[in-house]
Amino acid sequence: MSIFDKFCEYLSNLTTINKTYISLLLSTTIIIVIFMILKKIGRKAIKRKIEGRKEYLINQAIQIILNIVEVVCLLFIWNEYIQSLMTLISVTSAAMTIALRELILNFFCGIYIKMKKPFQVEDRIEVKGIKGDVMNISSLNFEVLEISTSEKHGQSTGVIVTFPNSIVFQEPIRNLNKGFKYVWDELTVKVKLDCDLVKNKQELYKIVNNIEIIKNIPKKMKTQINDINTTNRVYFNKYDPTIYTKIVEDHIELTIRYLMHPKKGRYVESIIWNKILENYKQNKIDLYPGIKKEES
Numbered sequence: 001m002s003i004f005d006k007f008c009e010y011l012s013n014l015t016t017i018n019k020t021y022i023s024l025l026l027s028t029t030i031i032i033v034i035f036m037i038l039k040k041i042g043r044k045a046i047k048r049k050i051e052g053r054k055e056y057l058i059n060q061a062i063q064i065i066l067n068i069v070e071v072v073c074l075l076f077i078w079n080e081y082i083q084s085l086m087t088l089i090s091v092t093s094a095a096m097t098i099a100l101r102e103l104i105l106n107f108f109c110g111i112y113i114k115m116k117k118p119f120q121v122e123d124r125i126e127v128k129g130i131k132g133d134v135m136n137i138s139s140l141n142f143e144v145l146e147i148s149t150s151e152k153h154g155q156s157t158g159v160i161v162t163f164p165n166s167i168v169f170q171e172p173i174r175n176l177n178k179g180f181k182y183v184w185d186e187l188t189v190k191v192k193l194d195c196d197l198v199k200n201k202q203e204l205y206k207i208v209n210n211i212e213i214i215k216n217i218p219k220k221m222k223t224q225i226n227d228i229n230t231t232n233r234v235y236f237n238k239y240d241p242t243i244y245t246k247i248v249e250d251h252i253e254l255t256i257r258y259l260m261h262p263k264k265g266r267y268v269e270s271i272i273w274n275k276i277l278e279n280y281k282q283n284k285i286d287l288y289p290g291i292k293k294e295e296s
Contacts, residue, residue, distance in 0.1 A: 027077050035070040039063060056121065102166070106140040109165035113137055118168055119175050124262050126174040130161055133263070141165055153185075153265030176262040182221050183262050187272060189254045193247070195286035201243050201254060203284045207275040208241040208258055213268055217259040251288040
């Protein structure tokens with residue numbers, strides 16, 4: 001008799017629980033603990049050698065493999081008792097289905113997310129008014145690193161929001177990276193009504209077209225749209241930055257429309273305004289002061 005069997009027999013005599021059940025519970029506990037340790041060691045080993053997105057992908061793959069091996073080991077231990085367990089489950093299946101319907105729905109929605117990919121890790125999405133970057137997608141839920149919605153181009157708040165996978169069938173999901181990773185943004189500049197409109201627009205075009213982050217995007221966007229057109233009909237008439245003119249009361253609004261990466265919006269906007277301010281100080285752009293003359 002092995003040490004394990006002797007220990008199980010000792011616990012059986014101590015607790016009056018059948019030795020077989022004690023053996024099964026101990027074996028199951030040992031396997032679960034061993035695989036928890038292996039997963040932790042695997043995460044630490046990967047973290048030491050690999051960084052960035054590759055670290056996440058490799059870690060996910062190793063966790064899935066270890067989970068599969070763990071399930072196989074548990075099935076091997078419980079093999080003789082599975083038939084009896086299935087009989088019990090079949091009797092109580094109706095009650096279990098009602099009790100676990102949310103878990104079951106979330107599980108199958110998780111499979112749908114993995115297969116159809118309405119969003120992926122690192123995509124910027126918006127669900128129920130909460131906008132953020134997808135951090136993780138598991139079998140039952142997904143996690144989003146929230147960004148502030150108080151401004152058009154919010155930055156991370158540091159808050160992690162967890163959604164059940166079933167929400168993909170209950171709420172519309174805005175994905176700012178689906179298909180292609182660039183979006184249109186607009187910035188409105190107010191200039192004087194009596195200004196040299198041609199000169200002002202030329203200066204604004206120079207500013208936008210000389211920003212490195214924006215400069216190469218139109219070409220990349222065309223390529224991405226050509227690729228996605230095999231499955232989705234997407235059409236844009238213009239890809240390069242455009243300035244639209246509108247007269248509003250005693251000033252002119254020049255709206256600059258340009259492509260950008262959704263996660264760099266605030267940074268790009270800051271660069272544009274800094275350049276506009278420089279040109280304003282050099283009398284190249286006639287910014288509207290925003291002060292109306294008092295009526296006599």
